[in-house]
Amino acid sequence: MIRxxxxxxxxxxxxxxxxxxxxxxPKPYFATTRKAVSRGLFVGLFWGFIPMPMQMGGVILTTPxxxxxxxxxxxxxxxxxxxxxxxxxxxEYLTGNLILGRDGIDNxxxxxxxxxxxxxxxxxxLYAGTxxxxxxxxxxxxxxxxxxxxxxIHNERKEKKxx
Numbered sequence: 001m002i003r004x005x006x007x008x009x010x011x012x013x014x015x016x017x018x019x020x021x022x023x024x025x026p027k028p029y030f031a032t033t034r035k036a037v038s039r040g041l042f043v044g045l046f047w048g049f050i051p052m053p054m055q056m057g058g059v060i061l062t063t064p065x066x067x068x069x070x071x072x073x074x075x076x077x078x079x080x081x082x083x084x085x086x087x088x089x090x091x092e093y094l095t096g097n098l099i100l101g102r103d104g105i106d107n108x109x110x111x112x113x114x115x116x117x118x119x120x121x122x123x124x125x126l127y128a129g130t131x132x133x134x135x136x137x138x139x140x141x142x143x144x145x146x147x148x149x150x151x152x153i154h155n156e157r158k159e160k161k162x163x
Contacts, residue, residue, distance in 0.1 A: 029063065029070040038145040039068035044076025045138040050130055051089055055080070095132055096125030 020027055028036070043066065047058035055077045063070060080088055097104050105121055108114070115122070 028067045031067070031069060034146060034149040036067060036069040037072055038142050038149070039066055040070065040072035041076055041145055042138050042142040043068050044073035045079070045141055046134045047073075048077045048080040049088070049092070049134040049137070051085070051092070051126065089126060092129030092133055093122065093126045094129065096127065096129030099128050099132060100125055 016030075019025075020030065043059055043062050047055045047062070050058070052058070056074055059070065059073045059077055062068075062073075094104065096102075102125060105118060
């Protein structure tokens with residue numbers, strides 16, 4: 001499982017520790033514990049769902065507030081990218097309309113004038129859906145990763161006892 005990969009490749013690497021010391025990087029932000037990894041996924045997904053530029057900057061701004069695995073959070077932000085933006089934002093827009101009890105916009109025109117006239121009809125449902133996915137889905141993934149990690153440890157201990 002992923003826990004075994006981190007366990008095998010991170011703590012015992014003297015090159016990695018030398019790299020952290022050379023650039024004076026704090027070790028807790030590179031920890032591969034259950035809490036650090038699951039928090040990193042939570043933070044990365046939280047910022048990744050938000051339609052804004054510089055999502056990685058959001059991760060960096062969150063860094064002093066929580067201890068989490070920063071590289072995992074930065075990599076997770078990239079799940080939303082120029083290829084995945086349109087379907088993700090459309091899903092967030094539809095979810096926002098559902099949450100707000102609105103109907104979607106019909107007769108869409110791809111002109112700047114049309115977007116200026118309908119800006120509030122697009123942005124408010126979009127960010128309502130964004131709030132849902134940023135909090136609820138990110139938290140569910142956080143819980144799932146914690147559960148899978150604990151289950152992995154439990155299964156590993158059960159195997160050792162049976163041998």
